[in-house]
Amino acid sequence: MPKQTFVLNGRTVTVDVADDVRLLWVLRDLLGVTGPKYGCGINVCKACTSHINGKAFNPCAVPVGKLKADDEVTTIEGLPGTSSGSGLHPMQRAWLENDVSQCGYCQPGQIMAAVALVKRLRREGRALRESDLDGIRNICRCGTYVRIREAIEQGAREMR
Amino acid sequence: MTIQHDRSIGSDPTAPDGGSGGGGAGVGRRGFLGYVLAGSTLVVGADLSLGAPRAAAAIPSAPQIADLYDLEDLQTDSALATSQLITVTINPDSTANFQLPRMEVGQGIVTSTAMIIAEELGLPVSKVKVTLAPARPELVFNQLTGGSNSTFSTYTPIRVAAALARQQLMDAAAILFGTNADRLIATGGVVRDTLGNQATFGDLAVKAASSVVRAVEVQLRPESEFTVIGKPHNRTDARDAVTGEKKFAMDLDIPNALPTMVCRAPQHRGTPRGLRNRAEILRMPGVTHVAQVETGIAVRAQTFGQCIDAIRAMKVDWNPGPADGESDATILAELRRAELPLVVPKIPVGAKTVETDVVFAFRSSAALEPYCAVADVRPDSATVWAGLKVPILAQQNIALALGMSQDKVKVNVVMGGGSFGHKLFGDHAIEAAQVSRAMGVPVKLMWHRADEPRQGRLHPMCTSRVRATVAGGQVLTFEQRHTSVVTDFSHGLGEILTQTADELPTGLGGLGFSQSIFLLTQQLPYNFGLVTQLLNEVDDRFSTGSMRNIYSPDVAVAAELTVDKLAAAVGSDPVQFRLDFLKDERVRAALRTVAKHGKWGRRLPKGVAQGVAIHKEYKGCTAVLVELDCRPQTVKRDLGPETVTGPRVTKAVIAVDVGLVINPRGLEAQMQGGFMDGLALTLTSSCHLRDGRFLEASWDNYFYTRQWNVPPEVQVHIMESDSRTPGGAGEAAVGTSAAAVACAYARATGTTPSYLPINHGEISFRPKPFIPPVPQSPSNGLQRTN
Ligand code: FES
Ligand code: FES
Numbered sequence: 030m031p032k033q034t035f036v037l038n039g040r041t042v043t044v045d046v047a048d049d050v051r052l053l054w055v056l057r058d059l060l061g062v063t064g065p066k067y068g069c070g071i072n073v074c075k076a077c078t079s080h081i082n083g084k085a086f087n088p089c090a091v092p093v094g095k096l097k098a099d100d101e102v103t104t105i106e107g108l109p110g111t112s113s114g115s116g117l118h119p120m121q122r123a124w125l126e127n128d129v130s131q132c133g134y135c136q137p138g139q140i141m142a143a144v145a146l147v148k149r150l151r152r153e154g155r156a157l158r159e160s161d162l163d164g165i166r167n168i169c170r171c172g173t174y175v176r177i178r179e180a181i182e183q184g185a186r187e188m189r
Numbered sequence: 190m191t192i193q194h195d196r197s198i199g200s201d202p203t204a205p206d207g208g209s210g211g212g213g214a215g216v217g218r219r220g221f222l223g224y225v226l227a228g229s230t231l232v233v234g235a236d237l238s239l240g241a242p243r244a245a246a247a248i249p250s251a252p253q254i255a256d257l258y259d260l261e262d263l264q265t266d267s268a269l270a271t272s273q274l275i276t277v278t279i280n281p282d283s284t285a286n287f288q289l290p291r292m293e294v295g296q297g298i299v300t301s302t303a304m305i306i307a308e309e310l311g312l313p314v315s316k317v318k319v320t321l322a323p324a325r326p327e328l329v330f331n332q333l334t335g336g337s338n339s340t341f342s343t344y345t346p347i348r349v350a351a352a353l354a355r356q357q358l359m360d361a362a363a364i365l366f367g368t369n370a371d372r373l374i375a376t377g378g379v380v381r382d383t384l385g386n387q388a389t390f391g392d393l394a395v396k397a398a399s400s401v402v403r404a405v406e407v408q409l410r411p412e413s414e415f416t417v418i419g420k421p422h423n424r425t426d427a428r429d430a431v432t433g434e435k436k437f438a439m440d441l442d443i444p445n446a447l448p449t450m451v452c453r454a455p456q457h458r459g460t461p462r463g464l465r466n467r468a469e470i471l472r473m474p475g476v477t478h479v480a481q482v483e484t485g486i487a488v489r490a491q492t493f494g495q496c497i498d499a500i501r502a503m504k505v506d507w508n509p510g511p512a513d514g515e516s517d518a519t520i521l522a523e524l525r526r527a528e529l530p531l532v533v534p535k536i537p538v539g540a541k542t543v544e545t546d547v548v549f550a551f552r553s554s555a556a557l558e559p560y561c562a563v564a565d566v567r568p569d570s571a572t573v574w575a576g577l578k579v580p581i582l583a584q585q586n587i588a589l590a591l592g593m594s595q596d597k598v599k600v601n602v603v604m605g606g607g608s609f610g611h612k613l614f615g616d617h618a619i620e621a622a623q624v625s626r627a628m629g630v631p632v633k634l635m636w637h638r639a640d641e642p643r644q645g646r647l648h649p650m651c652t653s654r655v656r657a658t659v660a661g662g663q664v665l666t667f668e669q670r671h672t673s674v675v676t677d678f679s680h681g682l683g684e685i686l687t688q689t690a691d692e693l694p695t696g697l698g699g700l701g702f703s704q705s706i707f708l709l710t711q712q713l714p715y716n717f718g719l720v721t722q723l724l725n726e727v728d729d730r731f732s733t734g735s736m737r738n739i740y741s742p743d744v745a746v747a748a749e750l751t752v753d754k755l756a757a758a759v760g761s762d763p764v765q766f767r768l769d770f771l772k773d774e775r776v777r778a779a780l781r782t783v784a785k786h787g788k789w790g791r792r793l794p795k796g797v798a799q800g801v802a803i804h805k806e807y808k809g810c811t812a813v814l815v816e817l818d819c820r821p822q823t824v825k826r827d828l829g830p831e832t833v834t835g836p837r838v839t840k841a842v843i844a845v846d847v848g849l850v851i852n853p854r855g856l857e858a859q860m861q862g863g864f865m866d867g868l869a870l871t872l873t874s875s876c877h878l879r880d881g882r883f884l885e886a887s888w889d890n891y892f893y894t895r896q897w898n899v900p901p902e903v904q905v906h907i908m909e910s911d912s913r914t915p916g917g918a919g920e921a922a923v924g925t926s927a928a929a930v931a932c933a934y935a936r937a938t939g940t941t942p943s944y945l946p947i948n949h950g951e952i953s954f955r956p957k958p959f960i961p962p963v964p965q966s967p968s969n970g971l972q973r974t975n
Contacts, residue, residue, distance in 0.1 A: 058494075130424060168897065175861050
């Protein structure tokens, strides 16, 4: 069985698993990292959204064999560790202050997508627009969309 | 987003403040009986049958059944048959424990229950630990989460238990300090006297512990002293949700419960005849077990990805499903044949007749978390973990399926990732148990997303027709005939009704169960002369269920479209017309609120229109105003593949009166979420039946509301209510929102929609293959980072 090595939430991990198994299952079923959720398995619902080297991606659509040993995968569990302060990431705090979650199932993916969006805007050197919020593809079947928009606006202000 | 409390509107300043009880009419100033139970620490109980008494309606003109006695009353009254205790325990660390005999699926009842206990007990909400009770057969149908009944039926018993705990702690402190209980003050879990003595709830709990069971009378805290109930409170599980620590069924780490999936038939409810390449599948990487069950061929592997690979490699012979050969068009023809006639009433010469006829497509009630359950079935016992709204029924059905007695089956209720009626049934738990037994090992069973719309529970296809007559500015008659594919109520509400039917005050006995539910939920709140609303159901070949708010959204859409037509027929404004004909001042107040805050009647460009609707149900009411943009540049917005745009609601204003509000923040969330559902029902989300198969297989086919459909502005106004019982909130906004959007669509386009959702006529996706039944996961994810 091939050995797969990558960096997960700041630590190098090695797993024995075939190349073509999608990373989502490696995380959830083999490593017990269950923050990224399954909602479709075909890169549509975005419930599994996590970060690779600081950008949003969907591990349900990435065969684990495609990862390089120095690729940094961050799941919701590792998000607080990517911000400077102690405690939660500013986006998670914004989520709490706006009491966004209902059932909570989509929320790890929503938060990871939101953080990546704000980082992308920083790279592009522009401010958050209404159309950026419209373009977020993550599904929330509980319909928390309004509070998601408010939390992203707040989180964007507080992310440094 | 604004949240506002309209104190002046709709409240009667002279109404009493609920006196000492506040638990509803009849509570008055008398005390309630609770029980101090035996234990090493203080354990108190209250009888769940202390549910709120039914509301006395006072509508002089022929009230409908739901006016007098609605689904909540039915559920509450049927709970009276069992007298079982719910208990509050005070722990040595000064926290309180409570096991809620309901399921949390995102609606916020864990939070609101903790608030109620905190209020009566005088503890911070954070010190009240509310967990979900496993299946408790002795509670019978007191353990059903549905029909928005939870807070309504548990409010008083929970208060009684918590108040009794407090009383016992105060008495223990009085003895300890040598004083009277009424000279003591309790704050934050510490009891103090004026001399500086103090003791924690934890210390006192041991002293207050009883060695025998005692019945004790207790007074509830006067509503005027409430400091927790009615104040916005964030969800108690919010932190777990945003850190990924919240555990759903699929996240549980149960030893040896490996990923398991089922290869399902191409046709809806088709069944397997046999697997032809079993040996080949068993040799596939990661695969440990293969077994045939009633619903398909199950496979267990090291990862779900390997289950998907195995399913895609299976060669299975299938039996057709019961709806073999049927399509939307043939089912619609069947519904048309079953439609009950509209009786042409004798009307004066010169009266105008207004008619509405709307078809509603099949819809999927699936949540984002697919059906999943963990099962560990041994030769003589079974343990199951799942999100279940009627765990007792699941327990019964699992016992039946396994041929075990019910006491050998342990059913643990896990927080659900949404339900919307989807988890009323234990389909997933029963299937997991069957698979575990067939394989002889524990399994973590998950449905693939593609299985959900194709094989999961559906909201039935239906038609709703209305004929109304109007003359001299008065509405003389209003007839509605709702014709639906059969709604499956076998999740237990059925047994409630059979237990209760004979004693129903309005003589529902003798009607079919669906008809009874229909009559119990429908209330046309207008003075429209002779009103009849009837249901007929045909065809039980589909897997259906009570999707959020059951019949009401479709009924409300047809009714409110008709109300707009009636207003036009008499040359009246839609808001003014409703205000003139509404029976109930609470509904009028809600409507006035949305008209004011939504600036009803303001000038809008051609192709953009406002729409309003009201709905009254579950002892509460809602009004919704929307502005809908149907201009071509909006409808044709191109946001890339897999993206249905269409008309966009640019503003939504919601007013809600649910009676006593426990947690305004939770209520606001329910209103927003209900709106997103109503929006999807009218504009975007449906399932297409073709040759016995449903075409939809994922969220890129089933177009639930997405960010690009969400109104940029949503206001929720919570009405100050003179009703002192907590009404249902989980469903209240769905029908009103669906109807307001439909009315706005008719006004913006000049065409009353006749088939909903409006985009059902075109199939804007390429259906995924049926064999194999699940799509392979893409492998290009690293090219799609952003
Ligand atoms: S599970 Fe990965 S996008 Fe849906
Ligand atoms: S909070 Fe339930 S799916 Fe988003």
